[in-house]
Amino acid sequence: MYFRRISAVLAACAVCAAVSPLIGGQPAGAVSLSSLQSQQQKIEKELAEINSELKSLKNDVAQQEQYQDTLSQQIALNTQKMAVIDGQMVQLSADMEENEEKLAAAGENIAAKEAEIEETSDQYKLRMRAMYMAGEASSLEMLFSSESFSDLLTNIEMMQAISEHDTALLEQLRVQKSDLENQKSQAERIQEDISQQQADMTAQREQMEQTNAELEAAYAESEAAVQNIQAEQEIFEQNAAAKQKEADQIEAEISAEIKRLQEENEKKQQAQNGGQATQFNSTFARPTDNGYYISSPYGPRWGSFHSGIDITAGGCYGKNIYASASGTVITAGWHWSYGNYVVIDHGGGYSTLYAHASSLNVSVGQNVVQGQVVAKIGSTGQSTGPHLHFEVRINGQRQNPANYVSY
Ligand SMILES: [Zn+2]
Numbered sequence: 400m401y402f403r404r405i406s407a408v409l410a411a412c413a414v415c416a417a418v419s420p421l422i423g424g425q426p427a428g429a430v431s432l433s434s435l436q437s438q439q440q441k442i443e444k445e446l447a448e449i450n451s452e453l454k455s456l457k458n459d460v461a462q463q464e465q466y467q468d469t470l471s472q473q474i475a476l477n478t479q480k481m482a483v484i485d486g487q488m489v490q491l492s493a494d495m496e497e498n499e500e501k502l503a504a505a506g507e508n509i510a511a512k513e514a515e516i517e518e519t520s521d522q523y524k525l526r527m528r529a530m531y532m533a534g535e536a537s538s539l540e541m542l543f544s545s546e547s548f549s550d551l552l553t554n555i556e557m558m559q560a561i562s563e564h565d566t567a568l569l570e571q572l573r574v575q576k577s578d579l580e581n582q583k584s585q586a587e588r589i590q591e592d593i594s595q596q597q598a599d600m601t602a603q604r605e606q607m608e609q610t611n612a613e614l615e616a617a618y619a620e621s622e623a624a625v626q627n628i629q630a631e632q633e634i635f636e637q638n639a640a641a642k643q644k645e646a647d648q649i650e651a652e653i654s655a656e657i658k659r660l661q662e663e664n665e666k667k668q669q670a671q672n673g674g675q676a677t678q679f680n681s682t683f684a685r686p687t688d689n690g691y692y693i694s695s696p697y698g699p700r701w702g703s704f705h706s707g708i709d710i711t712a713g714g715c716y717g718k719n720i721y722a723s724a725s726g727t728v729i730t731a732g733w734h735w736s737y738g739n740y741v742v743i744d745h746g747g748g749y750s751t752l753y754a755h756a757s758s759l760n761v762s763v764g765q766n767v768v769q770g771q772v773v774a775k776i777g778s779t780g781q782s783t784g785p786h787l788h789f790e791v792r793i794n795g796q797r798q799n800p801a802n803y804v805s806y
Contacts, residue, residue, distance in 0.1 A: 443646065446646060456631060456632045470615075488601075505586055512575055513576065654794075661729065661794070664729050677747055683751070683803040684770060687712070687718065687721065691715065693806045710806065715785050715786070716757065719772045720773055722767040725768045727764065728763055729744045736780050737754035737780045738782060739754075740756060741759060741761060743773070749791070751789065751792075752790035755787065756779065757775045791803050
């Protein structure tokens with residue numbers, strides 16, 4: 400499985416949540432209570448493990464989702480980069496086409512210039528040959544062929560002028576050709592440069608495609624992982640629901656047991672005061688001194704249910720726990736989760752419970768008055784620090800203590 404961790408969920412009163420057992424003094428209920436308690440301990444432990452697993456799986460899903468977000472961002476970024484490269488490639492292709500045209504034009508111009516040079520050069524050679532032959536034919540012949548001396552001079556000057564003109568023309572043509580060749584080689588360099596850029600970009604793009612393919616594969620893998628985790632989560636959730644149902648059943652049985660103990664106490668009370676039903680005419684007082692606060696309220700907690708309020712203060716270890724109202728102690732003993740604890744029946748179906756005490760000051764059957772010290776604050780049972788876990792019940796059913804005492 401993915402990123403599996405087993406983390407123990409332990410905090411103040413972690414397990415006392417759905418628990419309210421009684422151990423004290425009633426032989427009739429002792430066997431069933433003890434059996435209920437051990438069932439409950441087992442179920443609560445299993446529930447805690449399941450919830451811890453679920454928490455871990457949820458965390459795994461969150462991690463995978465975060466990972467997927469990162470992958471998506473990387474893919475989007477890469478895709479943007481590829482679009483930029485594609486744009487550049489289009490520009491490069493246009494540049495290349497333009498340059499190829501220049502190159503072709505330069506080639507044509509050079510060929511035309513070469514033809515021109517060739518032609519001019521041929522004409523020049525012909526004239527030079529004519530002049531040479533004229534030279535060979537002796538000045539006399541030329542002299543005789545000329546109608547006058549001045550005519551002869553004119554002929555010679557003309558020949559020289561033609562020669563000078565041709566030489567200049569040829570020189571000019573050669574310069575033009577050289578310019579064209581420079582243009583051509585520049586265009587060739589540009590072409591090489593563009594080809595190099597195209598090759599670089601093609602390589603970059605291929606690299607990015609490769610990277611994106613890898614990122615997408617990782618994304619798909621992560622999605623598959625999430626599906627596995629979710630399938631597992633579903634199984635755990637089904638297990639948790641089944642366990643919770645069991646725990647609720649036991650809680651109901653325990654509430655019934657508290658009610659039974661209260662009824663037994665009620666009978667005793669009635670026997671003592673001539674058959675009169677007890678009534679709760681009082682109010683509840685804070686079970687601690689002032690300066691305390693609620694560190695964990697009543698209600699659903701960690702996939703379970705916190706059946707009371709946790710009351711604490713700095714340096715509270717060993718400080719007094721007071722009876723919230725007058726009544727009879729119906730339980731005073733030890734429980735694996737509550738630690739040292741006391742339950743007081745106040746009559747009229749009301750009872751209060753005080754848990755995690757460092758020591759107890761009362762015993763079963765004892766009558767106590769409101770404000771009497773019944774125990775000392777501690778951290779016994781399933782507790783991570785000194786505090787008082789305080790419950791109020793009516794006919795065994797848990798109530799929100801915050802409705803009865805204010806902090
Ligand atoms: Zn608690």
